[in-house]
Amino acid sequence: MSMTDGPTPLSSAKAAQSAADREGLTTAPGASIAGRRGKKPGSLGQRWNALSRQQQWCFLIIVVVLAYLLPVINPPIITTEPGNNFGLACFDMARFALIAIGLNVVIGYAGLLDLGYVAFFAVGAYVSAMLTSPDSAFLKIPYLWTIPVAMAVTMFFGVILGIPTLRLRGDYLAIVTLGFGEIVRILATIIPAMKGQVGFQSVGHPPGTAADGNPIFTNSNGVPWYWLILTVIIIVLLLVGNLERSRVGRAWVAIREDEDAAEIMGVPTFKYKVWAFAIGASIGGLSGALFSGQVGFISNQRFDVYTSILFVAAVVLGGAGNKVGAIVGGALVSYIPLRFTAIAEYKYLIFGILLVVIMIFRSQGLFPARQKLLAYGRDAVKWMFKRDDGEHGTGAKRTTGTAQEKGAQA
Amino acid sequence: MTLLELDNVSVHYGRIQAIKDMSFTVEEGEIVSLIGANGAGKTTTMKTISGLLNPSAGSIRFAGKDITKMKAHIRVVQGISQAPEGRGVFPGMTVLENLDMGAFGRKDRSGMATDIARVFALFPRLEERQKQLGGTMSGGEQQMLAIGRALMSNPKLLLLDEPSMGLAPQFIRQIFKIITEINSQGTTVLLVEQNANQALARAHRAFVLETGEITHSGTGKELLANPAIKEAYLGVG
Numbered sequence: 001m002s003m004t005d006g007p008t009p010l011s012s013a014k015a016a017q018s019a020a021d022r023e024g025l026t027t028a029p030g031a032s033i034a035g036r037r038g039k040k041p042g043s044l045g046q047r048w049n050a051l052s053r054q055q056q057w058c059f060l061i062i063v064v065v066l067a068y069l070l071p072v073i074n075p076p077i078i079t080t081e082p083g084n085n086f087g088l089a090c091f092d093m094a095r096f097a098l099i100a101i102g103l104n105v106v107i108g109y110a111g112l113l114d115l116g117y118v119a120f121f122a123v124g125a126y127v128s129a130m131l132t133s134p135d136s137a138f139l140k141i142p143y144l145w146t147i148p149v150a151m152a153v154t155m156f157f158g159v160i161l162g163i164p165t166l167r168l169r170g171d172y173l174a175i176v177t178l179g180f181g182e183i184v185r186i187l188a189t190i191i192p193a194m195k196g197q198v199g200f201q202s203v204g205h206p207p208g209t210a211a212d213g214n215p216i217f218t219n220s221n222g223v224p225w226y227w228l229i230l231t232v233i234i235i236v237l238l239l240v241g242n243l244e245r246s247r248v249g250r251a252w253v254a255i256r257e258d259e260d261a262a263e264i265m266g267v268p269t270f271k272y273k274v275w276a277f278a279i280g281a282s283i284g285g286l287s288g289a290l291f292s293g294q295v296g297f298i299s300n301q302r303f304d305v306y307t308s309i310l311f312v313a314a315v316v317l318g319g320a321g322n323k324v325g326a327i328v329g330g331a332l333v334s335y336i337p338l339r340f341t342a343i344a345e346y347k348y349l350i351f352g353i354l355l356v357v358i359m360i361f362r363s364q365g366l367f368p369a370r371q372k373l374l375a376y377g378r379d380a381v382k383w384m385f386k387r388d389d390g391e392h393g394t395g396a397k398r399t400t401g402t403a404q405e406k407g408a409q410a
Numbered sequence: 411m412t413l414l415e416l417d418n419v420s421v422h423y424g425r426i427q428a429i430k431d432m433s434f435t436v437e438e439g440e441i442v443s444l445i446g447a448n449g450a451g452k453t454t455t456m457k458t459i460s461g462l463l464n465p466s467a468g469s470i471r472f473a474g475k476d477i478t479k480m481k482a483h484i485r486v487v488q489g490i491s492q493a494p495e496g497r498g499v500f501p502g503m504t505v506l507e508n509l510d511m512g513a514f515g516r517k518d519r520s521g522m523a524t525d526i527a528r529v530f531a532l533f534p535r536l537e538e539r540q541k542q543l544g545g546t547m548s549g550g551e552q553q554m555l556a557i558g559r560a561l562m563s564n565p566k567l568l569l570l571d572e573p574s575m576g577l578a579p580q581f582i583r584q585i586f587k588i589i590t591e592i593n594s595q596g597t598t599v600l601l602v603e604q605n606a607n608q609a610l611a612r613a614h615r616a617f618v619l620e621t622g623e624i625t626h627s628g629t630g631k632e633l634l635a636n637p638a639i640k641e642a643y644l645g646v647g
């Protein structure tokens with residue numbers, strides 16, 4: 001890793017000096033960027049980057065443990081009771097968070113404004129319901145198996161819908177996707193097998209019985225479902241985090257920032273957009289399948305354009321492009337009407353106002369995306385200068401050496 | 411050897427024809443300038459060569475291959491690289507990340523290390539500002555970054571769309587000096603300009619584009635001396 005060990009094939013002292021300078025820059029990218037963005041001292045991102053690796057892990061573990069314990073602690077003031085059962089509320093918040101993580105891949109990373117995300121959520125919910133409910137004429141499989149099936153089916157739908165529409169840009173894409181949600185709802189109404197308003201009762205749930213002989217996963221107890229979806233969220237976050245730091249993540253950021261420029265940098269933009277759409281779709285399907293199991297009843301009444309807009313609001317509120325932001329945004333959008341039941345009726349009004357306020361005072365959302373990009377910056381620095389895989393010594397030395405030689409010629 | 415050849419290329423935006431039966435060649439090692447007024451079709455020509463636009467008629471050959479139907483991102487791998495009009499720097503990425511994007515299609519790390527060294531040697535400012543966000547740089551610095559980024563794919567042909575746009579005079583001279591240097595290092599350059607003075611002075615050959623058609627051609631010096639062109643494109647100053 002370090003560029004200081006090993007012999008230094010530099011031709012001049014000046015070059016060595018320049019290598020040292022560059023090392024100063026490269027060893028602490030977070031710090032130097034933090035310094036440059038000095039106008040907002042102590043922002044969350046900076047503080048996070050200032051922590052050591054161990055401290056970051058400790059902090060994460062505490063957060064995860066607290067998250068698992070949340071419905072058990074049922075903290076006063078924060079709790080949604082007596083209006084709404086807190087276990088169920090936790091599940092709902094987590095469900096929105098998962099949806100926001102998925103939609104964030106589409107809107108936040110790739111910059112594709114998808115206003116019809118509810119379609120994928122609905123497809124996932126229907127897949128689970130139709131493969132487990134006694135009301136369905138389809139073959140039945142165990143509930144847990146419907147989850148990967150739901151993901152695969154929604155991913156397929158993502159590709160099918162993405163291929164014709166992702167040639168459109170910006171506003172046009174938004175308008176076309178707006179129709180997706182409606183299409184699913186209308187299909188659910190007119191296709192007899194989807195049973196319209198009647199819907200599907202007794203959707204399956206994961207196996208397991210408690211000590212008293214009752215099933216662990218029931219429609220009235222949100223806590224086991226919350227733990228299940230929280231675990232799913234952690235897995236999804238790890239996978240999405242890896243994607244974000246990969247070549248794919250870089251391509252998405254480039255597409256979001258300037259699609260034409262990305263294409264002429266050699267990014268197959270269309271392919272990567274379809275990928276973002278498909279991956280986002282499968283996460284939507286995943287949350288739909290979990291939702292379907294938890295509520296136990298699915299009909300065409302559950303999915304409408306408003307829900308779609310609420311999903312978008314969650315992503316934008318949290319800060320498009322930042323998965324921590326997506327989680328917070330998703331949880332908030334669910335939590336606020338559950339906690340403040342008196343105003344629940346006006347939730348669209350409230351989120352509308354909230355969005356306007358956020359756009360005025362914090363247009364990047366609660367958690368701006370740049371913080372996440374830093375990870376990419378670190379990687380870029382790494383491969384440019386450090387990681388030559390020991391082939392012929394480190395890239396940095398050679399880079400500097402050549403730079404100096406060229407500089408001397410010039 | 412002929413590196414790029416446009417053969418009777420036409421380009422339409424819907425029903426509007428922006429380029430009419432355009433034919434010209436760029437030889438390996440040359441700097442070729444395409445000059446024309448605002449709206450003459452310069453950007454359209456560049457985008458058609460880089461593959462962002464498809465011609466409605468005609469064909470384009472590059473390094474002996476027909477690339478008329480080839481997608482833009484594949485043309486990059488073939489050796490065509492573009493610094494787009496208005497620079498197209500990724501504003502939320504640092505200088506280094508922008509340069510990294512320029513090498514997106516490449517896998518040879520050692521080649522990339524050589525190229526980033528080349529870019530830093532041509533533009534020491536970029537090396538100093540590695541960590542700065544592209545969007546916060548000055549116009550001139552962004553232009554350097556756009557050219558540097560385009561060089562990161564180690565192109566055979568570098569397309570520059572109005573590199574002098576919006577720059578101060580001393581900066582324009584500097585950019586053109588660097589373009590000449592890039593060319594002397596072996597990269598063929600096709601550039602379009604409204605600002606014809608430097609573009610003609612630095613070019614081996616040049617064409618004048620008027621409403622989608624080539625109306626004059628010759629060496630840079632010939633066109634520079636042509637009174638009609640002087641009047642139309644070189645202005646009083």
Ligand SMILES: Nc1ncnc2c1ncn2[C@@H]1O[C@H](COP(=O)(O)OP(=O)(O)O)[C@@H](O)[C@H]1O
Nearest residue numbers: 423426428446447448449450451452453454455
């Ligand atoms: N996206 C577009 N849609 C319709 N017409 C366009 C578009 N882009 C450019 N044009 C038209 O094509 C012509 C050539 O434009 P352009 O290539 O941008 O010129 P230049 O780069 O020389 O200023 C102009 O008449 C312009 O109005």
Ligand SMILES: [Mg+2]
Nearest residue numbers: 452453454495
């Ligand atoms: Mg132009």
